[in-house]
Amino acid sequence: MTQSAARASSALPAAIRRPIPRLARAGAALHTFVARGHLWGVAAVTAATALLQGAFEVQQYHRFRLGAYDLVIFDQAIRNYAHGHPPVSMFKNVHDAAQVAPDYTQPFSILGDHFSPILALLAPLYWIWNNPQVLLLAQAVLFALAVPSVWAFSRRALLRIAPPRSAAVGAYLVSATFGLCWPLQEATQAGFHEVAFFVPLSALMIERYQARKLGHAVACAVALLFVKEDMGYVVAAFGLLLLVTRRINGDPLDRAERRRYRIIGACLGAGGVAFAMAVLHLWIPAFGGRVGFYWYYGQLGPDMLGALKTVVTDPGTAYQVATQPEVKINTLYFLFWPYLYLSLASPLCLLAVPLLAERLFSDKPEHWTLDQHYNAFLAAILIMAAVDGLIRVVRGLSRVRPLRRLGSMPRFGLLVGARPWAAVAWPALILLFAVVITHTFPIRSVVNADQWTADSLTTAEAAATAVIPSGVCVEADDDIATHLSSRDQVILLDQVPRGCPWVVLQTAEPSYPLNDILSAVRRGDWLRENGYQLVFDQAKVYVYHQGPASITQSHGTAASIEKLGQENGNSG
Secondary structure, eight states: OOHHHHHHHHHOOOHHHHHHHHHHTTTTHHHHHTTTTOHHHHHHHHHHHHHHHHHHHHHHTTTTTTTTHEEEEEHHHHHHTTTTOOOBOOHHHHGGGGBOOOOOOOOOBBTTTTTGGGGGGTTTTHHHHHTHHHHHHHHHHHHHHHHHHHHHHHHHHHOOOOOHHHHHHHHHHHHHHHHHHHHHHHHHHOOOHHHHHHHHHHHHHHHHHHTTOOHHHHHHHHHHTTTTTHHOOOOOOOOHOOOOOOOOTEEEEEEHHHHHHHHHHHHHHHHHHHHHHHIIIIIIHTBBTTTTTTOOTTTTTTTTTHHHHHHOOHHHHHHHHHSSSSHHHHHHHHHHHTEEEEGGGGGGGGGGGHHHHHHHHHGGGGSSSSSSGGGGGHHHHHHHHHHHHHHHHHHHHTTHHHHHHTTTSSSGGTTTTTTHHHHHHHHHHHHHHHHHHHSGGGGGGOOOGGSSSSHHHHHHHHHHHHHTTTOOOOEEEEHHHHHTTTEEEEEEOOOOOOSSSSSEESSOOOBTOOOSSHHHHHHHHHHHHHEEEEEETTEEEEEOOOHHHHHHTTTTTTHHOOOOHHHTTTTO
16 A cells, blocks of 8 residues: 555544445354355255255144143244233143242243243244244244354354364264254154244354353343343353463463453352342242242252252262152263263353253252253254363363374374365264264154155044134144144143134053043043044044033033133234
8 A cells, every 4th residue: 555545544533444345244153154155055044954954844743742831822822922911821821720839810921931032033933824833933943044154153263173174074074973963853852942043042142152252142142031041140151261371272372361251250140040040039929920829849949049059068968869769860871972072061051050950959850851941952952061171171181191102103194284174084984973863763754755645544533623624722732733723722732621612632552641541531531422523533632622602511611611711802
């Protein structure tokens, strides 16, 4: 640049000169994909992940394999959001009455169940398609939106031990592994849950942290607070991570950066815990929920302080609770071994501690197993921690003096080039593990042509839903209820008669909460004995109807239906 050009440039007003670097920083992430020719590659992996998860969701839905808990609850609540009403779920209001505070007289909102206001973002989807499947497809897309963050994080990390081409290949393999990982498969099979938002936000938070964009990472952490009430502890763990951070991606923080990380880390640590406690003790009761309804830690103490006291003063008991029964260890094994336990070598694993602790110390069996959505909260954290752990292990081994001397020998020269080799070999190995594991998990049905055709039970269940008219109150089998939620006032068929004029049940296989066929048979006998007429019978699927004349003779059920309609007038 000539001196005159330089003087002309310096004479520009600051307001004109400043936006240029700001725009460059704002487009840095996009530049990573576009300038290096990876935009379409990353988009392809993202689309493949969304297609795989979405296809599995749709297949399970049309085969009547997605239960009403919790899909119908979210469907009714978010549909109310879409119509400008509070997120009341008739399903939740009827079947979880014990959760509601005694003096609460309003219809029970899901905001009194869990603090998940972020779900309101999905309400506009119901303006396009009024169907529970819209939530399933949205979850598939949200899971897939974590792929670009996983790719960018992995490539940036692998560049520390490999040239750009090898790092990019390794990043693609890691991203494909994430899209296929079994925690996402199990979350998909479980229907829709708040974890749909946690997965992309947690991945973006970690990637932005690695990119040293602290403001972006903090924004993601704050957004996590609106996913669920216990996310405050994850945010606190992220604050702890900032407190202990000395280097990021191998580069040390300067003194000013370290001070800023400490201050923000302390604020997130204290603020996350305070926010979680405030939601539990102030927000949840304000919307009619009981404070201790979800306290599953009675083995440690009656409340949070009691549990913490037990963990500190009696670690033996805490260890026994966390490791018994053996299924808890089995779940930990499946979470860590597919990445060869490298997640444990990274400080990013701190983010998984509160999520694992609230499950291992719990006395609720659903928290311990593989076949629930809870493992998906760890999906992005553990695979990104494993990539970081790989870099730390490989670079650490390269500094060991005996290994360096061994690598200098011609016979063991492979050790000298092991670092770029590991950037592709390890991701290829974990992708192989993910493919092999898939054969033991339900998502394999996506590539099975027979699973896309209806069997006799599925055909009968679909025909039964066609018999029931729109706009009526119906007590439905857990799997069938999801197909009626968009057009009827659906509540779950259980042992307690609710007085709805329409009832659909099946005795072909056990179904929650009638967990044995005999209970379902007895329920059908009760219906016939109390004035219900059998109007559909196919493949052990039955539809019963009670006309207006006989409703008034059956334990005051007409009044109970009217009460349900008044209390849940906004439930869609």
